[in-house]
Amino acid sequence: MIEIKDLHKSYKMGSNSLHVLKGINFKVEEGELVAIMGSSGSGKSTLLNILGMLDGADSGEYTLDNVPIKNLSETKAAQYRNKFLGFIFQSFNLINYKSALENVALPLYYQKVPRKERQEKAMKYLDRVGLKPWAAHLPSELSGGQKQRVAIARAMAAEPKVLLADEPTGALDSKTSYEVMDLIQKINDDGNTILVVTHEEDIAHMCKRIVHLKDGVIVEDKKIEQVRAEQYV
Amino acid sequence: MFNRDRWREILEVLTSNVWRTIFTAFGVCWGIFILIVLLAAGKGLENGIKQDFGDTATNTMFMWTRATTKAYEGLPQGRGFNFKISDVQAIRDNVPNLRFISPRNQLGGFGGNNNVVKGIRTGAFNVYGDYPEIINQDPMAVTSGRFINYNDIDEKRKVAVIGLGVKNDLYEKDEEVLGSYIKIQGVNFMVIGTYKKNNSGGGEEGQKEIFVPFTAFSQAFNQGENVGWMAITANDGSSISQLKDKIIDEMKKRHKVHPEDNRAIGYFDLYEQYNRVESLFGALKAVAYIVGIMVLLSGIIGVSNIMLIVVKERTKEIGIRRALGEQPWSIKKQILMESIFLTIISGMVGIIFGSLVIYGINSLLDSVGPVDMFMSPSVSVGVVTGALIILMVSGLLAGFIPAQSAIRVRPIEALRTE
Known part of the structure; x- marks a missing residue:
């Protein structure tokens, strides 16, 4: 589904440049649930931005569902994002003057x-995350966990190939975190490909594979025994 | 364009900070208000001045004879001559596109001696010998009785139509005017009508005139075939300024005036004067537009400014929407439509307020009576349409820079701002 070859990315900071990704090789099959781990500054968010076509790589190849992603115009990138990708953010990023239903319907x-x-x-997906009764509510009337569930519903509404989650539990307490992870696991059970960026060990272990990033290179890539979040809910 | 969600979003954005929206709208509202009021004031002035021309046929020239300044065909220089009544037919036959040709004779004039007597009262008035057509060239309202007609001309009846000013000078307040006699230079004329002129150009003087049949005038005052001067009006399609050379040439030929003698025949081209006034109002209108649009411009800059702030505030939202796959053009359209919508709505409010003010001034003018050189200020539908087009264009301009800056932000940077 996702294939990355020798990906490099550096940021210019005044006169010196910061080499963030130093040759990433990485492959994700359909239906995988991958955790990308690493301390801050390891390059995991940058990698996710490049995967999400929000940022371009300096060099290297990126293929998504057999489509090479390279030198996209903004219009094209927007089209691909809409068609291929669903985003889940740490800070939910719901549009605060639109109701839950409208937010989900946006893509x-x-x-x-x-x-x-x-x-x-949109109602169908809202129902799937268990928030049908809250369809008409504004994000400000929802709890953090509910907001993230709306965001997940929104990410899935367009039926993308891959879901990208950037610290989906970063702003939640552990109980709600597990609820959200439970939902993500269930979505994965239905065969969706999901990438989760996190720095929390327990969250990472609820995935099926952990990719460890350190200083811009992959230092460890292992398949693990999935811990089901259900038991903590 | 007529997308329900888009419009809902526009309303949501604009109502999220109501006071800011109102203050921004005020700038545009004020600009268009000034534009409308200035144009209306210009129109009011124009109406007032044009009223001085009254209903006078403006496509008109006046022509009279003077002494020749060149010897020609054995005739000396300095020779005086008169138009003859047969000249009228000659002009009619030789110059096309003329509507009225009125030969006129005149007695009295500005500062003249007392020439009219009625009982024990006397007065100095202009007395004209005229054909009935003159009422079309120098319009007046007949307030009682009738005007001169062709029976009067044919039978050389000694009848007179007098102005209200004449009536006030010669008659008692409720004395019967019609059927009474006035003595003009010793000759009695029966008064058959009174008139009132609408144009204030002549002012008092305009109401102090006496019209008698041309033929009766000629006979009573020994004018013979002579014509003092002529008032000539062209058809609506053609301009008298272009025809006047032909008329004058015809007269020179008939009266044996040297073709290059430019002073033998005097004339006054009313149309030329009228055009001059017309172009003055053209200039006035241009000034109104320039000032109005300049004021409007500052309002538009205000809108542009606010839209920039709105874009800044919504950076993150725009980032999210782009991450979800909204096309840059769609975002740009959204910002542009918000800006155009805001401009047009506030402009409409300005137009409405402007119209109310004009309406107020009109009813004030109605209640206090006519004011000198100012009359019924108004704006036409064309002007309002023009103003709306100006608003549309300005909304587009105001939104352009903010819309551009909205799509310049890359989604990743937008999402990073917390």
Whole structure:
């Protein structure tokens, strides 16, 4: 599903440049649930941004579902993001003047799905994260865990190939974190490919594979026995 | 364009900070208000001045004879001559596109002696010998009785139509005017009508005139075939300024005036004067537009400024939306539409307020009576449409820079701002 070859990325900071990614080689198959771990500054967020086409790499190859991702125009990148990727952020990033349902329907709106169909679909995904009764509520009326579940529903609404989660539990207490992870695991059980960036060990162990990043290189890449989050909920 | 979600979003954004929106809108509102009021004031002045021309046929020239300044065909220089009544037919036959040709004779004039007597009262008035058509060239409202007609001309009736000023000078307050006699230079004329002129150009003087049939005038005052001067009006499609050379040439030929003698025939081209006034108002209108648009411009800069702030505030939201796959063009369109919407709505409010003020001034003018050189200020539908187009364009301009800056932010930077 995802294939990365010899990926380099550096940032210019005044006169000196900061080499963040120093040749990443990495492959993700369909249906995998991968945790990307590393301390701050290890380059994990940069990697996720490049995977999410929010940032471009300096050199190297990136193929997503057999489509080479290179030198995209903003318009094209937006199109690919909409079609291929769903984002889950640490700070939820819901649009605060839109209701939960409208937030979920947003990616469909950008696909120009007709209004009625859009709302039906959004309602379906909202139902799936267990928030159907909250459809008309604004994000400010929801708890942190609920917000993240709305964000997950939004990420899934467009039926993307890959879900990218950047510290999805970073702003939540451990109980809600496990609830969110439970949801992510269930979505993965349905066959969706998910990448989770985290620095929390317990969250990482709820995935099926851990990729350890340190100073811009992969130092460890191992398959693990998945810990089900259900038991903590 | 008529996308429900887009419009909801526009309203949500603009109402999220109501006071800021109102203050921003005020700038545009004020600009368009000034524009409308200035244009209306210009129109009011124009109406006032044009009223001085009254309903006078402006496509008109006046022509009279003077002494020749060149010898020609054995005739000496300095020879005086008169137009004859047969000249009228000659002009009619030889110059096309003329509507009225009125030969006129005149007695009295500015500062003249008392020439009219009624009982024990006397007065100095302008007395004109005229054809009935003159009422079309120098319009007046007949307030009682009738105006001169062709029976009067044919039968050389000694009848007179007098102005309200004449009536006030010669008659008692409620004395019967029609059927009474006035003595003009010793000749009795029966008064058959009174008139009132609308144009204030002549002022008092305009109401102190007496019209009698041309033929009766000629006979009573020994004018013979002579014509003192002529008022000539062209058809609506053609301009008298272009026809006047032809008319004058025809007259020179008939009266044996040297073709290059430019002073033998005097004339006054009303159309030229009128055009001059027209172009003055053109200039006035241009000034109103320039000032109005300049004021509007500062309002538009205000809108542009606020839109920049809105974009700044929504950086993160724009980042999220782009991460979710919204096209840059769609974001740009959103910002542009917000800006145009804000400009047009506030502009409409300005137009409405401007119209209310104009309406107020009009009803004030109505209640205090006519004011010199100012009358019914107004703006036409065309001006309002023009203003709306200006607003549309300015909204687009105001939104352009903010929209550009909205899509310049890369989604990753937008998401990073906490």
